[in-house]
Amino acid sequence: MSVTPELFIQTRQLCKQVALPGNTLNILTDINLTINRGDSVAIVGASGSGKSTLLGLLAGLDVPSSGEVVLAGRRIDALSDDARAELRAQHVGFVFQSFLLLPALSALENVTLPAELAGQRDATARGKQLLELVGLSERMHFFPAQLSGGEQQRVAIARAFITQPAILFADEPSANLDSATGRRVEDLLFELNRSQGTTLVLVTHNPQLAARCQRQFLMDAGRLTEALPMAEGRSHVG
Amino acid sequence: MWAKVAWRLFWRELKNGELWVIAFALMLAVLTVVSLSGITDSVRSALMQRSSNFTAADKVLRSSSPFQPGILQQAEQLGLQTAQQIQFNTMLFAGDNMQLVNVKAVSAQYPLRGELLLDTAAGKNAIVAPGNVYLEARLAQILAVRVGDELDVGAAKLKVGGIILEEPDAPLNLFGGQPRVMMHLSDVAATEVIQPGSRISYRYLFAGSEAKLKQLETDIKPLMSANDRWQQLDRQSAVGSALDRAERFLLLAGLLGIVLAAAAAAVAANRYSQRHQMAVAVIKALGVTAPLARKIYFSHLALVTGFASLSGLLLGLLANFAVQGILGQWLEGYQAVFSAKSAWLGIATALICSLLFSLRPVWRLTAVPAIEVLRQQKNDSRIDYWQLVSGSAAVLALMWLFSGDIWLSGMLFLACSGFGLCLLGFAAVLVRVAKPMAAGQSSALKLALANLRRRLWQNSFQLMTFSLALFLTLVLYFLRAELLEQWKQQVPENAPNQFLVNMTATEKDQIAQQLQQAGLTTGTFYPMISGRVLAVNGETLLEPEQDDGTAQRSEQASQQQSSGRTAQQSTAETSPRRQGFGRELNLSWLSELPANNQITAGHWFDGPAQVSVEQQQAERLQLKLGDKLTFAIGGQQFDATVSSFRKVDWNSLQPNFFMLLSPDLMENFPATYLTAFYLPETQQPLLTGLLKQFPTVSVISVAVILQQVTSIIDQVSLALTLILILVFAAAVLVLVAQVQATVEQREQELAILRTLGARGRFLRQAVLYEFAALGLLAGVFATILAEVLLAIVQMRMFQLPFNLHQSLWGIGPAAGVLLLTLLGALLLRGILQPTPASLIRRALHN
Known part of the structure; x- marks a missing residue:
């Protein structure tokens, strides 16, 4: 499969099945999707529709039952766990619904963790900078348990951007927050996304949040359809 | 760079207390091994030294052949x-x-x-x-x-x-x-x-040194003749047997302590692994490869193991010196030993515990896939059979390593495994019966029982470890009490410390009267006369080759009960013909069986011309009931029929005899009398007066020996108590680790219940009831199994008679309820007190 330079993610006939006692459950069926560098994409759908599973496959957290996934020019469905981890370290950032900060580390240490693990030298300075950007410079030595939900998610966003990833995956980033806080977190996410030129893939069941993305896809019972009129030549969904 | 992250995480986990339970458990295992092996070595070497004082040497070789210069030269060459x-x-x-x-x-x-x-x-x-x-x-x-x-x-x-x-x-x-x-x-x-x-x-x-003496033993083997014998420590002496039992107790306590500490380490490592699953998934999602994750978390385990080994060794050293402070002043020659062997054992213990108990959970932890960040299925509580197998192997290896006794290790291991299986079965039954039990109870109790039922099924392993910890502590507590009681009986407070011998019949009455007037109680006055055993059923006994051979050994043993002296190895078993004693025996005659004797076969005198024989001597002479023994006293000979065999308590500090004759046989012989009595120090002048009045009567004082025996027993008891405390600490650590392992799950449940409007008091009650019920179950189960194990250990290991421990049935369940309720209240107070909001927030963080 060849990928044009603009393409950042491409999937072909992507399927994910889970074997259950007695039968097989199809979680994803024939997903064909292309996402270009710099796109902001929302995947919306009801709970259990398979959107988080797709996110996991696109980010290389999991491997498909069949089909292909190309991320940053490499076919990741054929890569080992460790090779996919290395690829994630180079290109991918995450923001999770339940923040998933390490409770033992302070806000700053959580932010710098991916950069330090990748062996980057200026991690602390950049971490401080990012925390300032997300408005938490006063709380950088606080531990997650000492921060509110909104603050924790801002730390998580700072953590996601510290390695300057080419692509950011966000799984329901504001679902655990009240609407005002959620809105602020979303603003921050889009702002950083714009300023850093990052590709954004966002999973949500919130139509308003999805509407802020350039492209929206609807996931229903394991099948994906693009919700808005497709901009010519930018993506293909099947 | 990873090292910096690993170190930071380690340091933070340490500060949060996450790693402490594993560290403490490993440290306790090391401490137990190091201190116990040190203390037992020190007690053993002090005992050897004491016994050396009684043999005038460290080792004595007895021979019936003249001295061989070769043997002496060899010894001198070795620097002995x-x-x-x-x-x-x-x-x-x-x-x-x-x-x-x-x-x-x-x-x-x-x-x-x-x-x-x-x-x-x-x-x-x-x-x-x-x-x-x-x-x-x-x-x-x-x-x-x-x-x-x-x-x-x-x-x-x-x-x-x-x-x-x-x-x-x-x-x-x-x-x-x-x-x-x-x-x-x-x-x-x-x-x-x-x-x-x-x-x-x-x-x-x-x-000389033990090593050199061992070398000598090997070196001179070719020079020794068939009759040469090394003198051995007499384990039958009161001190010998007290210390022998103490050593066994220490060994058993050590083994149980190790099992408990290892269990605590395993539980804590599992908990650690479960709690960190999400953290590993997160760092993997952020790009950490599995080998890097292993590096980070194994470095934590290595640091904990290193810390536990070092601190365990250090504390073990301190414990040895602390015990020296206590034992040293009483047990002459007690010198704290901190040998390379102890250190090696300690480090090996930490490594085995760490590798076989903690390696697997940490390995599983680092294998958590990155996708878990999206699934967020926490607390994989499935039984890991590999860990069960490796953990069991570790327990057995540790026991064997420490005791060097595969039989004892195997027995204890099987007992613990059997115990575990019984408990799992028991838990399964309980799940079925707990539901009807809850009907009609108060709602807090109902919730407690429902929780208990659910958790028992989910994690009956927890009940097993609770019960195991209680069970082992109970066994040790009661064994210790048993030993102390036995020793106390052996050397009662007013045990006879003076022996009067060589009294004539008239002197006997006068002396008895005088002692009675002085308020002193005497034991039986035993008539005594020297005589020989010539033949059995007309077959003349073979004279032993040596005057101080086997026969003399046995009676010496009877006469040296309190002194911790030495005796020679028995050789008679191999003789084809019956071998006599080679000297005169002290014979006595009594119409009543002495209190500390017990008939093992036959019956006490019911007719004329009968003899009752001590059972070991009966075996040695291959006697059967009804055999005829021919005795010679002075120039006269007479026959007596063996009517009974007796078991004699050689530790009783009372006069004992191999041969007791029926009174009719001895009527015509002039006898002297022997008695024993307790003389308080303040009444010493009375003894001087008696000696002046009856110059032919001899006094043998064993007061000093008795004092020494009592003080050693007192101090050994103290050492046993210290060990019990150590084992108890290990048991509590297991409980703490187990309760902590359920904290997150409880936290989330409590958050839900509080959100639904349950009052704090109601929840506290429910939790405490649950722990009380769990404690009761664990206590009852531990009690039943402790009684069974006590019976086996008492009879097989300590050769003590079995008796039912009534107080165990009260103490066991009560201790279970109290200990678990208290620990539950203490460890869960953090999640039982706060407001619903903070509880919910904390639950979200887990």
Whole structure:
């Protein structure tokens, strides 16, 4: 499969099945999707529709039952766990619904963790900078348990951007927050996304949040359809 | 860079207390091994030294052949100290007086250990000078001689050099053996006593390090003749058996302590692994590869293991010195030992615990896939069979490593495994019956029972470890109490400390009256007479080759009960013909069975001409009930039929006899009497008065020995208590680890219940009821199994009689309820107190 330079993610006939006692459950069926560098994409759908599973496959957290996934020019469905981890370290950032900060580390240490693990030298300075950007410079030595939900998610966003990833995956980033806080977190996410030129893939069941993305896809019972009129030549969904 | 992250995470986990339980558990295992192996080694070496004082050497080789220069040369080459001794019986003449005596001729180096004290014309000293003989005080009385007088020993004329006041290896011959005479080895030839066929005992005395003595044993094997025997520590002596049992107790306690500490480490490592699953998934999602995750988390385990090993070793060292402070002042020669062996054992324990208990959970932790960040399925609580197998192997390996006794380790391991399986079955049954039990109860109790039922099924392993911890502590607590009770009975507070011997029938009555007037209680007055056993069923007994061979060993044992002395190995079993005692025995006759004797076969006297034989001697002489023994007293011979065999408590500090005859046989023989009584120190003058009034009566005081025995037993008891505390600490740690393992799950449940409107008091009650019920279950189960194990251990390991422990049935369940409720309240107070909001927030963070 060849990928044009603009393409950042491409999937072909992507399927994910889970074997259950007695039968097989199809979680994803024939997903064909292309996402270009710099796109902001929302995947919306009801709970259990398979959107988080797709996110996991696109980010290389999991491997498909069949089909292909190309991320940053490499076919990741054929890569080992460790090779996919290395690829994630180079290109991918995450923001999770339940923040998933390490409770033992302070806000700053959580932010710098991916950069330090990748062996980057200026991690602390950049971490401080990012925390300032997300408005938490006063709380950088606080531990997650000492921060509110909104603050924790801002730390998580700072953590996601510290390695300057080419692509950011966000799984329901504001679902655990009240609407005002959620809105602020979303603003921050889009702002950083714009300023850093990052590709954004966002999973949500919130139509308003999805509407802020350039492209929206609807996931229903394991099948994906693009919700808005497709901009010519930018993506293909099947 | 990863090292920096790993170190930071480690440091934070340490600060959060996450790693402490694993560290403490490993440290406790190391501490238990190091301190126990150190203490038992120290007690053993002190005991050896004590026994050395009683044998005048560290090791004694007895032979019936003359000294071989090769053996002595070998010893000297090894740098050991040596001395020689010759013992024989001969007649001693002082003018018209004569007496059969036991002569001990010694070389100039004697004694190598212990103290010799002679009262000579030149004052008190320890020099056995050539040309002199030194007599026991009563012998000087019998022969009516004084220091400076001349005596005939065989063909030699020797001067009385002094009176023997203290002799390290004197036989404690309470019942009138031959009096002791000492002389210099160089004078033996002149006596011409040693002739072909004479019965002479040659003894090589050696002193030096244990390693060198062991080397000597190997080196001189080719030079030893068939009759040469190494003297061994007599485990039948009161001190010997007390310490022997204490050693076994320490060993058992150590094993149980290790099992508990290992269980705590396993539980804590599992908990750690479960709690960190999400953290691993997150760092993997952020790009950490599995090998890097392993590096981070294994470095934590390595740091914890290193820390636990070092601190365990250090604390073990301190514990050894602390025990030295306590035991050292009482147990002469107690020196804290911190050998390379102890350190090696400690480190091996930490490594085995860490590798086989913690490696697997940490391995599983690092294998958590990155996708878990999206699934967020927490707390994989499935049973890991690999860990079960590796954990079991670790327990067995540790037990074996520590005890060096595969039988004991295997037994204990099987008992613990059987216990675990029983509990799992029990938990399964409980799940079915708990539901109907909850019906009609208060709602808090209903919730508690429902929780208990659910958790029991989910995690019956928890009940198993609770019960195991309680069970092991109960077993140790009761065994310790049992040992102390046995020792106390052995040396009761007013145990007889004075023996009066050689009383005539008239003197006996007068003395009894005087002692009674002074408010003192005497034991039985045993009539006593010396006689020989000549034949069994008309078959004459073979004379032993040595005068101090097997037969004498056995009676010595009976007469040296309290002294911790030595005895020679038995050789008689191999003899095809019955071997006699080779000397006179002390015979007694009684119409009633003595209190500390027990008939094991046959019946007590019910007719004339009967004899009751001590069971070991009966076995040695291959006797059957109804056999006819021929005795000789003076010139007269008579027969007696064996009517019973007796078991004798040699530790009872009471006079004991191999042969008790029916009174009718002895009516016509002149006997002397023997009794024992307790004399308080304040009434010492009474004894001096008695001796003046009855000059022929001899007093043998065992007060000093008794005091020593009592003080050693007291101190060993203290050591046992310390060990019990250590094991209890390990048990509590297991409970803490287990309760902590459920904190997150409880936190989330409590958050839900509080959100739904449950009041704090109601939830507290429910949690406490749950712990109380769990404690009760664990307590009852632990009690049942403790009773079973106690019975086995008591009978097989300590040779104690079995008795039902009534108090165990109260203490076991009560301890279970109290301990678990208290721990539950303490450990969960953090999640039982806060407001719903903070609880919910905390639950979200887990």
